[in-house]
Amino acid sequence: MDFLLLDDRANLKLSIIRKLEQHYSFSERKDSLCEQLHISQYLLERSIIEINEDLKRFELINEMELIEQNNEIILFQESQISSSIVEERYLKYSLEFTLLQTIFFNQFTSIKKYGEKQGMSRTVVYKIVDRIRQELAQYDIKLSKTFQLIGNEMIIRQYFSMLYYRIYKDSDELYNQSDILSVNELLSAIRLQCEEATNFYLFKHYVFVMLERVKRKQNYFLPSDFKSADFDKEKFIYQTIERWANHTLQGTNREREVEIRGMLRQLGVYRMEFCDLENVRVKKYASQLKEQFLLYPELMLTGQEFWDSINMTIYQHTFITPLIDLTLRVIDLDFFYERYPLVFDICQTFIYQLKKDEFTFSKKSLFFNLLLVVSQQYDQESEKSTINIHVNFTQGEKYNQFIQSQILIFDSFSINFQPVVHPNTDLIVSDYLPKTTFSARSLIWLAPPRASDWRNFGNEIVEINKKLQLNKKRM
Numbered sequence: 001m002d003f004l005l006l007d008d009r010a011n012l013k014l015s016i017i018r019k020l021e022q023h024y025s026f027s028e029r030k031d032s033l034c035e036q037l038h039i040s041q042y043l044l045e046r047s048i049i050e051i052n053e054d055l056k057r058f059e060l061i062n063e064m065e066l067i068e069q070n071n072e073i074i075l076f077q078e079s080q081i082s083s084s085i086v087e088e089r090y091l092k093y094s095l096e097f098t099l100l101q102t103i104f105f106n107q108f109t110s111i112k113k114y115g116e117k118q119g120m121s122r123t124v125v126y127k128i129v130d131r132i133r134q135e136l137a138q139y140d141i142k143l144s145k146t147f148q149l150i151g152n153e154m155i156i157r158q159y160f161s162m163l164y165y166r167i168y169k170d171s172d173e174l175y176n177q178s179d180i181l182s183v184n185e186l187l188s189a190i191r192l193q194c195e196e197a198t199n200f201y202l203f204k205h206y207v208f209v210m211l212e213r214v215k216r217k218q219n220y221f222l223p224s225d226f227k228s229a230d231f232d233k234e235k236f237i238y239q240t241i242e243r244w245a246n247h248t249l250q251g252t253n254r255e256r257e258v259e260i261r262g263m264l265r266q267l268g269v270y271r272m273e274f275c276d277l278e279n280v281r282v283k284k285y286a287s288q289l290k291e292q293f294l295l296y297p298e299l300m301l302t303g304q305e306f307w308d309s310i311n312m313t314i315y316q317h318t319f320i321t322p323l324i325d326l327t328l329r330v331i332d333l334d335f336f337y338e339r340y341p342l343v344f345d346i347c348q349t350f351i352y353q354l355k356k357d358e359f360t361f362s363k364k365s366l367f368f369n370l371l372l373v374v375s376q377q378y379d380q381e382s383e384k385s386t387i388n389i390h391v392n393f394t395q396g397e398k399y400n401q402f403i404q405s406q407i408l409i410f411d412s413f414s415i416n417f418q419p420v421v422h423p424n425t426d427l428i429v430s431d432y433l434p435k436t437t438f439s440a441r442s443l444i445w446l447a448p449p450r451a452s453d454w455r456n457f458g459n460e461i462v463e464i465n466k467k468l469q470l471n472k473k474r475m
Contacts, residue, residue, distance in 0.1 A: 003326075004135035005096040005163075006087075012037070013051050014090065016044070017083045018330060020066070020075035027074040048073060058089040084329045092167050095128050096135070101174075103132070104160055106216050108147045139323065139361070155323070157213060161206040162326035170201045175208045183207050186244045193237050196270065202321070206266045210259065214249055238264065268312075268320045275320075277311040285314045288353065289370075292346040298470070299342060299378065306377045313369050317362040324365040331368060338458075339412045340375045341466035347371050385468035386414045387461060388426045392434065393445075403429065403449075413461055426464045429457065 006014075015037055020026055028036075034044050048066050055061040063081040067074045091097055102108040115125045133143055139159055141151040149156050164174060172180050183204055191197040233239070241263055245256045268274035276282070289310065293299065317324060337344045347370045351363060359366050389407065391400045404417050407429075418425055425440040433442055441460055445453045 002135075002138070004131045005094055005100065006091055007094070007096070007131075009047075009050075010090045010094065012039070012043075013047050013054065014083060014087055016047055016051065016073075017064075017066075017075065017086060020073060021077065021083050022332075026077060027072050030068075030071050030073060033073060044073075054090070055086070058086070058093075060086065060089065087329070088167055096131050097163075097167075099125075099128050100132050100135075103143070103147050103149070105212065106148075153213070157206065157209050158321070158323040159326065160209045161202065162321070162323050164209070165202050165205045166327040168205070172204065172208070175212075179208055179211050182211070182244075182248055186241070186248075189240045189244060190237060193240070194267070194271065200267070200270060202269055203263075203266050207263065210262065211248075214251070214259065237267075265320060269316055272308065272312050275312050275315045277308060277315060279315060279319075281318055282311050282315045285318075286311050289314075289346075289350045292350050296342050296346065300381060302381075303377075306373075309373045309377075310370070313366070313373055317359055317366040317369070321362060321365070322359075323361045325361050325363065328364055331364075333368070333371070335412070336371045336375060338462040338465070340371070340378060341462070342469050343371065343374045343378055347374060385465055386416050387464050387468070388416050388418050388422070388424055390418045390421050390425050390428045390430075390440070392428070392430045394431055403445075406449075407457070410458070410461060413465060426468075427460055 016033065019033060019036060020028055030041055030044060034041050037044070039047075045068070048068060051066055052061065055064055060081060063078040064086065065076045067076065099108070099114065102114070108114060111122055111125045111129065114120075115122050118125075129143075136142065136149075136151075136159075139151070139155050141149060141156055141159060144150050168174055172183070175183075186207065187197045187200065187204070194200075233242075238260065241260050242256075245260050245263075249256050249259055251259075264274055286307065333344075347367055350370070351367045354363065391403050391407070393399050393403065407415060421428060421434060421436050421438060421440060423438045425438060428434060428437060428440050428442045429445060430442070431445055433444065441464070443453070443456055443460060445457075449457075
């Protein structure tokens with residue numbers, strides 16, 4: 001899905017920052033950046049100027065700045081900031097989000113009046129509205145002639161909950177003071193049973209959005225395909241939310257009950273007891289995933305607790321956070337690919353086999369969260385595959401010890417150093433090729449090693465680790 005609340009210029013500027021951020025030296029040649037981004041040098045240089053102006057406007061210039069030096073662009077970045085923080089600022093102050101926010105809070109009256117207030121021409125406002133319509137249309141949400149949100153109420157609430165969570169995280173600055181007091185009152189009440197309630201930021205945004213929707217249109221809803229595992233009215237959590245709803249929400253008892261159930265549903269993000277793990281769709285997807293596990297019996301991932309976590313993850317992405325991909329930042333999955341190659345292959349194959357209309361707006365998040373669940377279980381039930389390495393440089397033993405200490409930086413892997421080459425040696429790191437190597441792989445390094453030497457070493461370790469995981473029983 002395209003995210004249309006950031007225009008092409010903002011996306012280009014973010015791409016420049018990310019390219020530099022990912023480079024180990026935080027710098028890149030202009031011609032190389034232009035080639036990677038498919039832009040002219042003029043556009044690159046103009047974008048650098050704009051980025052620094054934006055950082056000043058966002059009051060981030062003391063933490064991040066881009067400098068041109070000869071033929072290079074250098075990123076100066078403090079440890080308290082990243083491209084993700086800059087992205088949040090671009091989004092928060094974008095014309096599209098600002099206008100959409102006025103629509104959500106029912107403050108948008110007409111294109112003419114909005115343009116006059118913001119100092120924009122009607123043509124500009126029409127273009128912004130058009131981008132917003134395109135953005136919302138991806139989720140089957142429409143704008144009426146009077147700029148009211150029309151569509152599936154659950155999807156509307158999900159969309160704005162996820163959007164506001166993406167930008168504001170634990171901040172409630174967006175909402176009015178009376179709603180803030182009301183939601184904090186609810187969280188204080190449920191904290192007696194849910195100690196972590198103060199960290200339910202996604203839940204908080206949902207309740208804020210729900211209050212706004214109810215206040216504006218009393219648009220109550222109950223998805224026809226939804227069932228919770230815990231709607232017991234005798235339980236403390238239900239009664240606590242019910243008391244809060246009775247003095248907060250307008251409407252009939254039936255309408256309030258629907259909203260209570262909607263809130264309990266949202267707590268399923270954090271608490272398993274609010275998830276229906278016996279749901280037919282959950283069982284179907286869990287069965288498909290289990291088929292992939294059966295192809296790798298050496299993983300031996302079993303246990304009810306593990307499969308409950310899998311089922312909960314699937315349930316959440318199906319029913320509770322079906323639009324969760326809206327919150328995603330750029331994620332680098334190389335760690336999982338290198339450290340858990342079999343787990344990565346299993347989860348990736350499962351995701352690829354899903355139909356286009358399955359997990360349409362939560363597929364990426366589902367993939368990432370399955371990786372987290374399965375890799376944690378793998379670490380609990382499996383010993384790390386030990387990689388045997390022989391290090392021998394002509395500079396002598398002290399230099400060998402120095403290289404070994406540097407190699408131990410790769411602490412995600414279990415590494416054993418061997419003083420001599422054995423039949424079970426996996427890798428030889430040296431500045432010459434020893435006569436006796438058996439079947440070990442060899443790397444020839446300069447002294448001291450270059451960045452390319454370390455890159456080659458990392459690639460070798462990844463390949464050896466994958467081979468060892470496939471063949472657990474070393475001969």
